Amino acid sequence: MTDILETKALSHDFSGLQVLENINFAVKQGERHAIIGPNGAGKTTFFNLVTGVYVPSSGKILFKSVDITKAKPYRLNRMGLGRSFQITSIFLKQTPFQNIRLAVLSKNKIRFNLFRRVDRMDEINEQTHEILREINLEQEAHLETSTLSYGKQRSLDFGMALATEPDLLMFDEPTAGMSRDESQTAVELIRKLTENKTMIIVEHDMDVVFSLADRVTVLHHGEILATGTPREIKENAGVKKAYLGETEV
Ligand SMILES: Nc1ncnc2c1ncn2[C@@H]1O[C@H](COP(=O)(O)OP(=O)(O)OP(=O)(O)O)[C@@H](O)[C@H]1O
Ligand SMILES: [Mg+2]
Structure with a gap:
């Protein structure tokens, strides 16, 4: 190989x-x-x-x-080349959903301000939920990230790294x-x-x-x-x- x-x-x-x-x-x-x-x-x-x-x-x-x-x-x-950052890479004031969506967006190279089409929005949201499912954070998807346990914040960090499909x-x-x-x-x-x-x-x-x-x-x-x-x-x-x-x- x-x-x-x-x-x-x-x-x-x-x-x-x-x-x-x-x-x-x-x-x-x-x-x-x-x-x-x-x-x-x-x-x-x-x-x-x-x-x-x-x-x-x-x-x-x-x-x-x-x-x-x-x-x-x-x-x-x-x-x-994706790296899992320490806790500082996640936005604590945002929700896990918002954090993961940011990474999914960056993978798709779509900027918020260029964002128009609703079908693409659906696709991005679907990919975001998929990752939240994989990292077992669906329940907490819409809570403020700062309220999650340290372990769950780290899971979110792994999810961020994964969302860019390195x-x-x-x-x-x-x-x-x-x-x-x-x-x-x-x-x-x-x-x-x-x-x-x-x-x-x-x-x-x-x-x-x-x-x-x-x-x-x-x-x-x-x-x-x-x-x-x-x-x-x-x-x-x-x-x-x-x-x-x-x-x-
Ligand atoms: N920015 C730096 N400036 C000067 N010396 C440094 C710096 N970063 C690391 N070192 C030194 O380089 C050596 C290797 O450090 P490094 O952090 O790479 O080790 P490590 O294997 O990751 O250790 P640990 O298991 O404690 O995380 C150590 O002697 C450390 O003091
Ligand atoms: Mg070290």
């Missing part, structure tokens, strides 16, 4: 502090790939490089074989800050939403990683320690020593 995302000799430093070194990484079309590693390993930095938040110090990033090393987030979005979905610790129950619900939701889709998930929680991912890459001190199936990673002696041992899994 073809690689949808590749990084070649990717390195990054923050004012001389080397955070990522020579990362050669690839995600195949249709796989769910998890990136794990101890605190400070460089996971979020890697995520931010791929999603255009930072420009790498050196190396290359290819998305669908196009060089995106210096591409800005909005351009990546248009190319089909070719690659990226999550950075989607269950951070959730209760155990919320986390389990979120994992189930992510599993359902990303079926037959391509996803990269940066995650701390081993239960989440091993239940969601087809392949796992372990980062350690800014370098790739191993890549493999969850089983291979669990059995990898170097990984156990560097990572699993430290977190009492």
